[in-house]
Amino acid sequence: AQKITQTQPGMFVQEKEAVTLDCTYDTSDPSYGLFWYKQPSSGEMIFLIYQGSYDQQNATEGRYSLNFQKARKSANLVISASQLGDSAMYFCAMSHLTGNQFYFGTGTSLTVIP
Amino acid sequence: EPEVTQTPSHQVTQMGQEVILRCVPISNHLYFYWYRQILGQKVEFLVSFYNNEISEKSEIFDDQFSVERPDGSNFTLKIRSTKLEDSAMYFCASIERSASTDTQYFGPGTRLTVL
Numbered sequence: 439a440q441k442i443t444q445t446q447p448g449m450f451v452q453e454k455e456a457v458t459l460d461c462t463y464d465t466s467d468p469s470y471g472l473f474w475y476k477q478p479s480s481g482e483m484i485f486l487i488y489q490g491s492y493d494q495q496n497a498t499e500g501r502y503s504l505n506f507q508k509a510r511k512s513a514n515l516v517i518s519a520s521q522l523g524d525s526a527m528y529f530c531a532m533s534h535l536t537g538n539q540f541y542f543g544t545g546t547s548l549t550v551i552p
Numbered sequence: 553e554p555e556v557t558q559t560p561s562h563q564v565t566q567m568g569q570e571v572i573l574r575c576v577p578i579s580n581h582l583y584f585y586w587y588r589q590i591l592g593q594k595v596e597f598l599v600s601f602y603n604n605e606i607s608e609k610s611e612i613f614d615d616q617f618s619v620e621r622p623d624g625s626n627f628t629l630k631i632r633s634t635k636l637e638d639s640a641m642y643f644c645a646s647i648e649r650s651a652s653t654d655t656q657y658f659g660p661g662t663r664l665t666v667l
Contacts, residue, residue, distance in 0.1 A: 471654075473656065475654065475658070479635055481660070481661050481663070482658065482660045482661060483595070483643060483645075483658035483661075485655050485656070485657065485658075488655055491555075529594070529595060531595075531656075533656070534665050538658055539597055539600055540585070540587075540645075541597070542587075542594050542595040542596070542597075543594065544593075544594040545594055547643060
């Protein structure tokens with residue numbers, strides 16, 4: 439069963455603008471973690487931001503913030519002030535306390551336009 | 553900052569040959585993972601490893617695959633008889649204690665090409 443859904447295969451954003459990458463998830467486990475990773479063309483997976491299921495506040499890390507809406511089961515990534523170096527694939531992932539497995543979405547390709 | 557390392561960065565092999573992909577997880581981490589990513593596709597879970605044994609594996613992880621922690625630092629993925637469809641990027645990852653609270657750190661990946 440699909441546990442992580444990223445509905446935007448490709449996104450474009452103007453440099454210096456903000457962009458939101460969508461992610462919805464499906465789980466019945468009350469304890470889980472939500473992650474975003476960036477994968478540039480070089481191929482490595484770079485951790486960006488983490489949100490725990492019990493966290494009351496939305497996570498922020500520099501220009502990255504996670505818009506966590508638990509009732510809607512969504513965990514959208516917001517990148518503010520986009521830079522050319524932000525052009526990459528972005529993967530949303532979820533982990534469970536039980537099983538210790540990570541589930542990845544299909545990814546969103548972000549292109550920042552100068 | 554500690555990091556997960558993987559060797560080799562690129563491996564080319566003939567179909568039917570055995571390959572061993574090597575990973576050195578972060579030293580105080582307890583859970584280890586292998587993932588693969590076929591070019592242009594999503595990251596797929598293969599196997600998780602804890603306390604010197606497999607804790608979970610996916611349908612992809614069939615009898616052709618095996619994992620080992622031969623010493624205190626290395627974590628290996630062996631593919632016994634490679635197939636063309638095994639061509640992919642293979643990522644190793646590790647977490648410190650708990651998958652729901654700890655960040656999973658990825659290695660740089662090994663690109664496997666099966667000819």
